Amino acid sequence: xxxxxxxxxxxxxxxxxxxxxxxxxxxxxxxxxxxxxxxxxxxxxxxxxxxxxxxxxxxxxxxxxxxxxxxxxxxxxxxxxxxxxxxxxxxxxxxxxxxxxxxxxxxxxxxxxxxxxxxxxxxxxxxxxxxxxxxxxxxxxxxxxxxxxxxxxxxxxxxxxxxxxxxxxxxxxxxxxxxxxxxxxxxxxxxxxxxxxxxxxxxxxxxxxxxxxxxxxxxxxxxxxxxxxxxxxxxxxxxxxxxxxxxxxxxxxxxxxxxxxxxxxxxxxxxxxxxxxxxxxxxxxxxxxxxxxxxxxxxxxxxxxxxxxxxxxxxxxxx
Numbered sequence: 001x002x003x004x005x006x007x008x009x010x011x012x013x014x015x016x017x018x019x020x021x022x023x024x025x026x027x028x029x030x031x032x033x034x035x036x037x038x039x040x041x042x043x044x045x046x047x048x049x050x051x052x053x054x055x056x057x058x059x060x061x062x063x064x065x066x067x068x069x070x071x072x073x074x075x076x077x078x079x080x081x082x083x084x085x086x087x088x089x090x091x092x093x094x095x096x097x098x099x100x101x102x103x104x105x106x107x108x109x110x111x112x113x114x115x116x117x118x119x120x121x122x123x124x125x126x127x128x129x130x131x132x133x134x135x136x137x138x139x140x141x142x143x144x145x146x147x148x149x150x151x152x153x154x155x156x157x158x159x160x161x162x163x164x165x166x167x168x169x170x171x172x173x174x175x176x177x178x179x180x181x182x183x184x185x186x187x188x189x190x191x192x193x194x195x196x197x198x199x200x201x202x203x204x205x206x207x208x209x210x211x212x213x214x215x216x217x218x219x220x221x222x223x224x225x226x227x228x229x230x231x232x233x234x235x236x237x238x239x240x241x242x243x244x245x246x247x248x249x250x251x252x253x254x255x256x257x258x259x260x261x262x263x264x265x266x267x268x269x270x271x272x273x274x275x276x277x278x279x280x281x282x283x284x285x286x287x288x289x290x291x292x293x294x295x296x297x298x299x300x301x302x303x304x305x306x307x308x309x310x311x312x313x314x315x316x317x318x319x
Contacts, residue, residue, distance in 0.1 A: 026171050027202040029178035030192065036183045038115035048110045049123070050130035061131040061139070065104045068133075069141045074099070090168075091146035091160040103147035105140050106130065107169075108176045111152035116182035135179055137172035156191035167199035278304040282317035291317040 051060045059067065059080035066082065067074065074085025087102055088095045096102060106113075110130060118126055132138035150158050155173055159166055170192060177184065184192065196202045279285040285293065285305065295302040295314040302309070302316060309316035 024178070026174055026196065027204075030174050030196060030202055033174070033177060033189070034181075034183040035186055035189050038183075038185050039119045040115055042119060043111050043114040045110055047114070047123070047126055048118075048130040049127045050110075051104075052127065052131050054131060054133070061133060062104045064133055065139045066099045066102065066141050071095075087141055089142040089146060090140070090165050091142045091150075091162055093162050094143045094146075096143075099141075101144060102141045103144045105142050105147045105150065107137055107140060107172050108180075108182065109150070109152035112154060113180070113182055116177065116184070117180075118182070129180055135176065137175045138179075140172075154188050155195070156188060166195075167201065170195050170199060171201055276301055276304060279308065282308050285317045293317055 051062045053060045057080075058078075059076070063080045063082065066087065067076065069087065070085045071088050072084070072086040074082040077083055082099050084097070085099065086095060086097050087099060089102065091105075108116075110118075113126075113129060118129060121129075129138075146160065150160075155170060160169055174192065174196070176182070193202070277288070277290075279288065279290075282291060285291045285308065290298075290301065293302050293305050293308065293316040295306075295309075302314075305316050307316075
């Protein structure tokens, strides 16, 4: 079985960003953890490519862990099929000879890693975390039921049924978070401190350092501008042509009828023209008392009887 001793408080870690090897105690690692709020959006399990065959030996990460943690070593057949062997789940002390009944658990779940800093990693960094065979505490073979019960919960929300494994579990949690520079939230940090003190893994109550608050002045939200209702274009007014003032009409003075002063004779008497008729001769016209027929007085009657105006002076039947 790989390293899982709760009594060892001095651990040898190879940092991912340096070639040097440094000795660190659980207490030193716990004090080095950064405390900050988690990023709860954007997680997807596919962002952590896992169970890869890093050394191309036909055994992917899952089988490498099963082989390393077998209580009784199995035979490795073609295609990395395991024959024989026996395993024990330290979460619940269940034993099995069937490796397919065991899961390989990420000590710090992938979603927890995402929330604690992996959201800012490259794809290759997340791949390395999900397949970390260098750190014994990172991956562990356990029963499928205990792994699913744990899901992606932090220690203050879930601990293994095997209480004797609790201190080792907490130590492993801190080691993985420290190696991968993952943060802890304030609730997680306080709970870990209490439990690590109880386990004797830390000797003082000093807490991890809080991430310095941002010095950036918060931006005041801008009040949304109410959209302006578009103005309906005004139809241009056709200029009105000025009206020429009307010259007042001078009233006409009524004409006083002139009473004829000449005696009414046969030659100047106004004939009876109530009936328009064409006469055969002047005798017939005289008998009808319409003579003389003057063009200036009775133009319509004259036109009908102009043949009777023999001298063409505008008066027919004048004698």
